Structures are given as structure tokens and as C-alpha cells.
Amino acid sequence: MGTRALTVLMALLMLMKSELIANDEECDLLQYLTIGRNGTIQCSFSKYHAVSWFNIEEDTTILFYEKGVIPEDGYASDDYDIYPNGSLFIRNVTLEHETMFRVTKVISLSKPIVSYEIRVRTIVPPLVQHPVIEHCQDNLTVCYAIQDDSSALSCFVQNVRPRISLVWNQREADRDKPLTSELTIESRNNETFTSRSTVQISTKFQLLSVFVCSAEENAWLFEESETVVVLEKEGPGRISETRKQYIELHTTMFLQCTTSEVHVIVWKRMVDTETTEEVILLRVKTWKSDFIETYDNDFRLNLDGSLLLRNTEWHHQGRYTCLVAEYTPEELHIDVVIFMMPVPRYLKVTGCDFQRYCVLKVNQGDVLTCSVHGIRPEVNLEWRVYEPNTKVSFLKDNHRVHPNGDNYDITLTSTITFTPAAENRVTVECRVVGTNADIFNLSQTIDLLIPNVQANSNNTGVLTAVITVAITVIVIVILMIGGIIIRKVIQSNHSQEGSNLEEAIPMMSPTTDTNKLDQLITELKGKYELLYDAVQPIPYIRDRMFCV
Structure with a gap:
């Protein structure tokens, strides 16, 4: 069909009686196209002979399409095209395409034509698919913020079409409470709009409050029409x-x-x-x-x-x-x-076996060592005497901490000292103390065997007295024996001098004096043996420790 035939057909269409359809069985009467992109005014015609699209406001024909006919110059367009189902394709939608279009469908020359008037709205969707709260930036629909000195919240949407109104509400457990806010809308070439809503936050709000910024008009532009902020109130008075x-x-x-x-x-x-x-x-x-x-x-x-x-x-x-x-x-x-619990899970005392109750024999100035391995956090160790009145103490404490990976090895070495009045057996404890002592509740109890210094002093005094008495007795005995011997010698000399003068007189037997001397020596010896037996050896304590 040539250009002349198409012109005749279009003229006939204008002269024929037309039926305007108000429903949207084949075409939606309100459609949206995005500015800056290709768009299509959708229709779904099945049986037709020809379709024609018109711009009502400009009163111009956009494009005419007849099935099976290739359009010639004057009826083809680089900006428009008609799909087989009658839809109108628009290349690069602009603000000028926001107008009224009429599409006319010719079923046959013997039937009335069918027309639809379609309102096209152009849109510019937001880059962020929800209202943006300034405290939250543009990546969250739910955010957390702390109230600053400004005491205000603002939300906005930028460069959209059509314009969007934003409102603020305080969301409570059972309802939304509207808040008075200030809305400003700025236009760019009457094509896109930027909306901003600001609300002043009172100090009467709770520690935590929920505020919602919502799109009140044209909310369908968003995937999420509202944004929630949980606001923490700063300042004193918190419980x-x-x-x-x-x-x-x-x-x-x-x-x-x-x-x-x-x-x-x-x-x-x-x-x-x-x-x-x-x-x-x-x-x-x-x-x-x-x-x-x-x-x-x-x-x-x-x-x-x-x-x-x-x-x-x-x-x-x-x-x-x-x-x-x-x-x-x-x-x-x-x-x-x-x-982290230590490995092993107990305190170690040098010289002791954890499986048995420990008793250590110690001397003045001996060193006791307590340690724990692989523990965290760091703790302190101390030695403690159970009996408060015991005069036993620990001096020169050396507390060493060695890192062991993420944990610690801790060692305590202390010097023991005691007074002469100390008990023979004293119970002491190595335990964890300090800030973190409640975590572990670790302790190790041992008994110390201490030499009885006071008893040794008494024994030494007795020994000294016995030795003094014995020496005195021995000296007396020696003096007595010496005197007796001298006396005997003198008497013997006198006897020899008078022997010549008194030969007729019989001599007296000396056995009497000798017997008395022997008897005296025997008695002294017996008493000395008793004193000797009373003397005890000095105790000797070996300088070593052992466990029982």
C-alpha cells in the first residue's frame, strides 16, 4: 500500500464514528515513564487491522501502523515505534512526554474504531529506595543515633519526580504520635524535586525513643516508604x-x-x-x-x-x-x-605432691616456692599463716610473671622466718589474691615442721649446769686425794725417824687409812657416774626438707 492509500485510510479513520473506551481492559489509562530512559506505553491488542497514536495536547499524529505494511518515509520515526501488540515505544523519555496520548484501533473498515486516552506521567526514581535520615546516612532503613547538641532530626529525598512529602512520627508500642516538622521542597528546572523534613527533639523524651520519617505523598516511588531511627538521649540522670x-x-x-x-x-x-x-x-x-x-x-x-x-x-x-x-x-x-583455667588446675608448692597432704621440715631462712601455670587473667599469689597469733612470717617475697602465649606463668618465692617461741607445727596456705581471685578460688595448704628453739635453749642450760657441777666435784676430789697423799708421805717419814728409838713398841697397821681412802674414792666415783649419766647429747637437726 502506498503513501496515498495510507493517507486515505487515515482520513477514513477520522471520518468514521469512534468509540472511546474508558476502561483499561487493553490499555492502562495512567502510565508512568522514567525520564532519561527508553519507555513503552503498554497496550495489548490482539485482533486489529491498524493502530494509530496521537498526541492530544499537541494535536499531532505520532505514528500509524497497518499490519503487513512497511511504513514509508513520512510515517516512520526514529523516536517512536509500535509493537505488534499495539504498544508505543518511546526512545529517551523526556519531560515533554508527560501528556495525554490517544491510541486508536481499527478492527476492520466495517466496524467502529476503538480509542483509549492515556495519561502519561514522567518520573525520576530516587537513587536510595527509602527516605534518608541524616544521622544514618543512606544505607539503612533502621539505624541507631545519639542525640547531639542540635537536638534535631532531618530526613530527605533528593532529585525525584514527582515531588514527595515527608512527615515525622514518634512510634510507641501501641501507636504513632505525629510530630510537628518543617518541610521544604526545592525544584530543579521544574523537572526533579528535593524534599527535606526537620523535627526538633525535646529533652522530655525517654532514654531510648523511636522516630519514623515517612513518605506521605507518592510513597510508591520507594521500596521502603519509611525509615526508623532509635535515638539515645545523652545527659545526666540515667539510672x-x-x-x-x-x-x-x-x-x-x-x-x-x-x-x-x-x-x-x-x-x-x-x-x-x-x-x-x-x-x-x-x-x-x-x-x-x-x-x-x-x-x-x-x-x-x-x-x-x-x-x-x-x-x-x-x-x-x-x-x-x-x-x-x-x-x-x-x-x-x-x-x-x-x-583460662591453669594447667594443672592447682597451685604447685616446691617439694610437695598434690596427691598427698604436704608436710615440710624447715629451718630459719628457708625459701618456699608457690607457682601456677597457664592462667589468665594475671593474678597475684601470697603466703598466709592460718593461726593469727603464730610468730611465723614470710620475708623477701619475689613475685614473677612470665607470659606464656595468651596466658601467664606466675611464681612466688618467699623466705620464712620465725621467733624462738614458735610452735613445732604451723599450717600455712598459698593462695590467689587480687582483683581476679574470685574467678579461680585456688589455694594450697601445707604444714611446716619448725625446730623448737626454746626447748633446745633449756636443754643447753641444764647441760652447762651439770658440767659445771661435775668439774667442781672433780677438782674437790683431786684436791682431797692430793692432801691425803701428802699427809701419808709425811706420816711415813715420821715413822722411819722414830723407829730406832722405839723398836720395842709395835708398829700400827696403815690399813685403816688406806681403807678410808678407797672408800672415799668409791663414793665420789658413784656420785660422779650419776651426774655423768644425767648429761644428754646436744640435738642435731639436719638441714633438709621432706614430705610425708
């Missing part, structure tokens, strides 16, 4: 509590915050190597939705709001903070200390 909890390495950490159901709960932590807190996770339960936002995948939140960590590592040590709304205390600090 807080602090406690310590010990968790063994590679075990489950379970931190309890509250025993009742709350509207908002937030868990934060600050590890030992950092100076600022980070949000681990938060949960919000409201009339509209319940959600949990997790920022660290190591942790889980139980239904009761407690924090759960399956496998505790060294880097999990630090301060954990639980914040809750509508509950006391509002702020709970938990100082988590990760510990």
Missing part, C-alpha cells in the same frame, strides 16, 4: 547499674539484661583495645512491626532480650552495655572478663 561477669574461654556467653518485655532494647560494647562504644544489635517492638537489627553477626538476641554468644574468644572481653526503654535500671553495664 544505671554495673556488674562483673566471668566467662571461660571457648564457652557460651549469656548476658541477661531484663526479665520483662520492653519496647526497645539496645546492646553496645566497648572492647579493651578501644575507647568508643559500638552498637551490637537492637530490637524494636511496636504496633506496626517488630524487627531486630544486627551489626555484629557473632551475637544473637534471645526472646527475653538477653545477649548470646556461642563461642567466646579473647577479643570478646570488654564492657557490654544494655539500654532499655520503660524499665529500671535503664542502663546496665556488664564487665566481661574472659578467663
